[in-house]
Amino acid sequence: MTNIVCNNFKIYFLLAVALLASYSPVFLSSYAFSDDWYYLFSSQTDPASIFKWDVLSGRPAYGGLRYLLSFFISSVDSLILLRLLSVSSLIILSCYFYKFISDRNILKNTLQRVIFSLTICLLPSFQVFNSWSVCFPFVTSIILAGLSYSALTTLRGISGIMLSALLITFSFAIYQPTAMCFLFFAFMDTCLTSRKIEKKELIRTFAMIFFGMLMALVLAKAIPLLLFGETLSRSNITIDLIGKIKWFFVEPLKNAICNYDTGRKALSIIISLGFILIGLKNISENGKEKVFLSFLFSVAAVTPNLLVTESWAAYRTISALSLITTSCFLIGLFFINDKIKYSQFIYLLLPVAAGWLAASNIKEGFSSPQQKEYALLQAEITKVVPKDFDGTLYYRLNTENLPKIAKSSKYDEFGSLSLGMPWTFAGMAYTVKKEAGMNFTLPESPVITGNDNCPGKCIIIDAQSVLAMK
Structure with missing residues (x-):
């Protein structure tokens, strides 16, 4: 047990150092972008307006966090504090990823688990979360979503359900797209393990995310109407479902498949799709139904995007989908890499390349x-x-x-x-x-x-x- 704790500490330290190096531009540079300027101005002139806007957006917990930290924001330099908080949250998330996949015996060795936990935290979605100061609580929302899934699956009885419901509600109250990462944890636990699929557990999983989405609707519609007598139109439900399905393939899915390429080049799509298909083939060895579930989790992860009228597939809104597609990509890459003579070199090259891309972006x-x-x-x-x-x-x-x-x-x-x-x-x-x-x-x-x-x-x-x- 002592050796396990010691080894885990070394791995957590390695993850922290790698992420701090990759994301160093966010805390070594003084800058502000877009909403950061509005936040900076409001923090010094009307902090209460920050909370009101976020409540109208269906994110009261996000608004509360931004309001509390607004009293520490007085200059462009002070925004570095928020970006440091985001990077710190990401380090915690990467360690949680490693513990999650280790506890559930996902992937076959420690090296793959470390590379996996590190590289998925270098995706464009996380680059945006850490680079854009006002996004500082979004990684925390993913952590809460993961804790919600863990509570649902490890704690039996009503206590596990109640704790899971509370955590997923809090996650949605920060940011709805990141709360959908609950399904990423379900995907890993269901599709990336060799254990048999349990229908009762699947039903509980989808029931919990449905509850979270229902709470998100209450947060976006009922609470703003009750407190301020108005709601924002961008949270309106769309009636053009066919159009949104077409949009799913052209925008969100394309962005997610490109993994680390923010230029969304055709070559990136082709190469990535190849590894994803290999990854899905590898997943199918534990049951062909797990491939179907992988697709189901992917579509379900962007359900809020498909239901609302807003049709901008920003990286910050597709984090759950990106995590699933990139996981399949990495599994395919690991499978091919293990058949290559110099596999250790490739394993080391992958996080270095992803970290360099993140810093460069x-x-x-x-x-x-x-x-x-x-x-x-x-x-x-x-x-x-x-x-x-x-x-x-x-x-x-x-x-x-x-x-x-x-x-x-x-x-x-x-x-x-x-x-x-x-x-x-x-x-x-x-x-x-x-x-x-x-x-x-x-x-x-x-x-x-x-x-x-x-x-x-x-x-x-x-x-x-x-x-x-x-």
Whole structure:
């Protein structure tokens, strides 16, 4: 027992060091992106608005966490704290992954279990969670989903059901897509083990996730209506089911199959599909029904995405699906690798390559462009606006005519800029004002579209002029 504890500690330490190295750009760089700017501005002007918005979004626990930490957010540098919290949560999750698959005898040796636990924590979904400061509680939601599944399957009687229900509700109250990772743990326990499938356990599993989704509906519709008398339209149920099914294959599934390639190249899809099919063949050796269940878990994992009208397959919304497809990919890769002469080298190369890609994506897709963008706006404001100017500052934004550098070169948030989004300017301008000791004021709605003029004593900063300076 002492040797097991000692070995586990060494493995946990290794996972922590590897993840800290891979995600080092998120805490060694000072930057903010998109909603980070709104969070930074609201934290200093109206923290209560943060909680209200998240409650309207059906995420009261997320709102509570963001509200509590808002009192520690006063500058761009302070956002590093949130990203460090996210990375710390991911380290805990990777250790939990390792313990989970070890306890259930998934994969055949320690090396595979370590590589598996590390590399799936380097997927683009986790890159976004750690790079985007406002996403700091999302990994915690996955941990809660895993604990919920463990409680349901290891604790017998009503106590296990009650604890599982409480944990899955809390997970959904943070972020609905990450709470669906409950099904990833069910997939591993059901499809990646050699044990026989128990129908009662499957029924309990799907009943619990259905309960969680039902609670998510209550959180998104009933509670906002009760507290604020309104709900957000993006949580509305779609009536175009055929369209959403087509969308599933074109967007979420394509993104998930690409694994670590945020460019979503055709070659990546072909290679990945090959390993996934090999992985499924390997899974079928423990029962052909487990292949069917793998597909069922994959589709069920994105059920909330299929049911709502919103149709943006962001990496942060497909984490559960990505974990399942990449698991099949890794199993196929492990199977082929074990037949190669220099398999140990490949095993070591895989996490190194995934870690390098993660660090590169974060630098090129988040920290570097965001730092450059803020520097451009800061230079424009300090050049155009006199330091003693006490009028109002506005921002002219026409997203259709922004220079090409404002367009994302990769899918989702990677490579996107903040100045093309209307909710970011207030936070960015407010930060410039504080750092430069300026006197201008910001109106409640500082963004102007089209060719409208600003009222009274004012100055307009034009997005095209700012971004064209690069």
